[in-house]
Amino acid sequence: MIAPSRVHASNLLILPPEIIQIIVDYLWPHETISLLIAVPKLANLVTDKQLRYRDRWGYTILHRAIDENAEAIVNLIGGRCAQDQVATCQGYTPLHLAISGDRNKIAKMLINAGFDLSAKDLGGQTPLHWACSQSGRNNNFAELVQLMLAKGADPSIVGRFQETLLHAILWADQKPNITVVQMVIDAGVDVNALDIDGFSPLWWSVTNGHEDAFELLLARGADPHIRTPHGTILHEAVANERENLVKRAVELGVDLSVRDHEAETALMVATCYGSDNVAQILRDADRCNPVVQTRASLE
Numbered sequence: 638m639i640a641p642s643r644v645h646a647s648n649l650l651i652l653p654p655e656i657i658q659i660i661v662d663y664l665w666p667h668e669t670i671s672l673l674i675a676v677p678k679l680a681n682l683v684t685d686k687q688l689r690y691r692d693r694w695g696y697t698i699l700h701r702a703i704d705e706n707a708e709a710i711v712n713l714i715g716g717r718c719a720q721d722q723v724a725t726c727q728g729y730t731p732l733h734l735a736i737s738g739d740r741n742k743i744a745k746m747l748i749n750a751g752f753d754l755s756a757k758d759l760g761g762q763t764p765l766h767w768a769c770s771q772s773g774r775n776n777n778f779a780e781l782v783q784l785m786l787a788k789g790a791d792p793s794i795v796g797r798f799q800e801t802l803l804h805a806i807l808w809a810d811q812k813p814n815i816t817v818v819q820m821v822i823d824a825g826v827d828v829n830a831l832d833i834d835g836f837s838p839l840w841w842s843v844t845n846g847h848e849d850a851f852e853l854l855l856a857r858g859a860d861p862h863i864r865t866p867h868g869t870i871l872h873e874a875v876a877n878e879r880e881n882l883v884k885r886a887v888e889l890g891v892d893l894s895v896r897d898h899e900a901e902t903a904l905m906v907a908t909c910y911g912s913d914n915v916a917q918i919l920r921d922a923d924r925c926n927p928v929v930q931t932r933a934s935l936e
Contacts, residue, residue, distance in 0.1 A: 649679065657682050666692050670701040673710050680713040688718055695725035703734050703743055711743050719751045728758035736767045741777040744768075745784065754790035761797035765790045766805045769821065773811035782817050792824040801830045803838035806850075813850050828859040835865045843873045843882050851882065861889045868897030868906075875906045875915055883915050887922045 649657055649672075661669055661683055669687070673680050683698065691697055699718045702710040715731075724730045729737070732752045735744040744764075748754070755763055762770075765785050772778040786792065795801055802821040806813050822828060829837055836844075839859040842851040855861065861870055871891045874882040883903075887893075896902055901909070904923075907916040 649676065654682050658684055658687070661687050666690065666696055666698045666701045667704075669698050670705055670707060670710065673698070673702070673713075674705065674707050677709050677713060680710055683714065685717060685721075688714060689721055689723055691723060691725075695723075695727070695729075697723050697731075699723075699731045700725060700729075700734055703731055703738065703740055706738075706740055706743070708742055708746070711746055715743075715746055716750045719747075722753050722756060724756065724758070728756075728760075730756045730758075730764070732756070732764045733758055733767055736764055736771070736778075736781065739771075739774075739777070741781060744781055748781070748784055748788055754785050754788060755794060757794075757796075759797075761795070762800075762805070763790070763794050765792065765794075766796055766800075766802060769802045769817060770805040770809055772806060772814040772817040773809055776814070779814050779817050779820070782820055786820065786824055792821055792826050795830075798833040799830075800832045801838070802826050803828065803830070803854075804832050804836075804841060807838050807841035807845065807847060810845060813847050815849050815853060818850050818853055822853075822857050828854050828857050829863065831863075837863050839863070840865065840870055840873055843870045843879060843886075844877055846877065846879050846882070848881060851885070855889075861886065861891055864895060866898045868901075868903065869895050871895075871903040872897050872901075872906055875903045875912065875919075876910070878910070878912060878915065880915055880918070883918055887918065893919060893923045 657679065664672065688698055699711065699714055702714070718731065722730055730752065732744060732747045735747055754765060757763055765782065768778050768781040768785065772782060792802055803818065803826050806818055831837055837859065839851065839854045839861060842854060867873065869891050871883065871886040871893065874886055893903060904916060904919040907919060
C-alpha cells in the first residue's frame with residue numbers, strides 16, 4: 638500500500654465509524670499504521686480486535702507503530718494494548734521491540750502504561766535483559782534499566798541459556814556501563830551465577846576484556862577461582878591475550894597448575910599461542926612450582 642497523503646486520508650473522517658472500521662479490517666498492520674500516521678484521529682476508531690490482529694510475522698499495529706517510531710500513535714493506542722501483550726512469532730512484545738530499536742521514549746511510555754516487564758521472548762529474555770545487553774551503547778538504556786527495576790521488574794529471571802542480567806551485560810563486546818552493572822548487583826543478581834556453559838559473569842568480563850567490570854565484580858564477591866571445563870579465568874585471559882587480566886589473575890592467586898579440558902595449563906596455552914610476554918609472566922609467577930609445565934617440557 639502506498640502511504641496515503643494527509644489530505645486524502647483525512648477525507649475518511651467524513652465516513653461513519655463503522656465504515657472506517659470495515660476498511661481497517663482489510664488492511665495489514667503496516668498499512669493501518671501508515672493511515673494512522675497520516676490521520677492520528679483515526680486511532681480512536683480502531684477496535685480492540687484490530688489492535689490484536691497479527692500479520693504473518695506476528696506484528697500488530699502497535700509493533701508497526703514502534704517500527705516507524707510513531708510516538709503519537711503509540712501514545713494513543715499503547716494503553717489499550719497493555720493487557721493483551723501480543724508478541725511476534727519470535728516472542729517480541731512491543732516493549733522488547735521498542736528497546737531493541739532504541740526507541741527509548743516509546744519504551745518509557747510502554748513501561749509506564751503497564752506492559753509486562755517479565756515477558757520472555759523465545760530466548761527466554763525479558764525486556765530487562767535486552768536493556769541490560771545494550772546498556773553499553775548509551776545512557777538511555779541505563780535509564781530504562783533503572784525505571785524497570787523501580788517498576789518491579791524481576792532481576793532474578795534467567796534466559797534460555799541460564800544467563801543472568803550480568804551475563805547479558807558482559808556478553809556484549811562494547812564496554813559495559815558500570816553504573817548498570819552496579820545497579821543489577823544491588824538488585825540482587827548473583828555475581829557467581831553460572832550460565833549453561835558453566836561460565837560466570839567474571840569469566841565473561843575476562844573474555845571481552847572488561848577490566849572495570851572485572852574489578853567491580855571482585856569487589857562485590859565474585860570468585861576468581863571458579864573452574865570450568867575450559868579451565869580458570871587465567872586460561873581465558875591467556876587465550877584472549879588479556880595481559881593485564883593475566884597479571885590480575887596471578888595476583889589473585891588463581892592456581893597455575895589447573896588444566897583445562899585439553900589437559901593444558903595456562904602456561905602451556907600461552908606457549909602454544911606464541912604469547913611470549915604472557916608466558917614470561919606465568920613463568921616468573923611460578924618458577925618454584927614444578928607442576929606447571931610448558932608443552933615443550935613434556936615432549
